[in-house]
Amino acid sequence: MKKGDKIKVPRSNMHREKLSLAMKGNKNQEKKRSEITKQKIARALNNNKNPLGYKHSKEMKRKCAIAKFGNNNPAWQGGISYEPYSLKWTKEIKKKIKERDKYNCQNCHKSYLLKDKELYIHHIDYDKKNCSLENLISLCLSCHGKTNHNREHWQKYFNMIINKSWDGENWVKENKV
Numbered sequence: 001m002k003k004g005d006k007i008k009v010p011r012s013n014m015h016r017e018k019l020s021l022a023m024k025g026n027k028n029q030e031k032k033r034s035e036i037t038k039q040k041i042a043r044a045l046n047n048n049k050n051p052l053g054y055k056h057s058k059e060m061k062r063k064c065a066i067a068k069f070g071n072n073n074p075a076w077q078g079g080i081s082y083e084p085y086s087l088k089w090t091k092e093i094k095k096k097i098k099e100r101d102k103y104n105c106q107n108c109h110k111s112y113l114l115k116d117k118e119l120y121i122h123h124i125d126y127d128k129k130n131c132s133l134e135n136l137i138s139l140c141l142s143c144h145g146k147t148n149h150n151r152e153h154w155q156k157y158f159n160m161i162i163n164k165s166w167d168g169e170n171w172v173k174e175n176k177v
């Protein structure tokens, strides 16, 4: 796409396009970045006296920052109090989700009505800042553990459950697949 093209597109479309471009572009950027890093490492190895080391460590810092930002490990959800997510992540939300899910694990359907502390709230898109009700789902410890692997599968699966049962305001069907 040419640079000038974007200006003609209405803002909302432009925004959407940018977003989708950004989503699609991620993998390529990742490749480009690692190519650049490879080149830098090669250069640094060839020329040890050059103060490239500084630049390299800067690049590494940036990489670390990206890696940290991208770490959506659900196990991290509890302790980080300075993240914006803690403003929305309240006992009330947890209770609301558990009530919506009728205190059942939404994967194995075991009931945790009498031991609701053993029921965990999972962020379907693995973004702990996204606390919209349709991004949250109740899981038992064992099923929550499974969501650390095959993330794409689980995300699709839980989205399907939510789409089937949630009309945006109300839980319209019995929450069984």
Ligand SMILES: [Zn+2]
Pocket: 105, 106, 107, 108, 109, 110, 139, 140, 141, 142, 143, 144
């Ligand atoms: Zn379960």
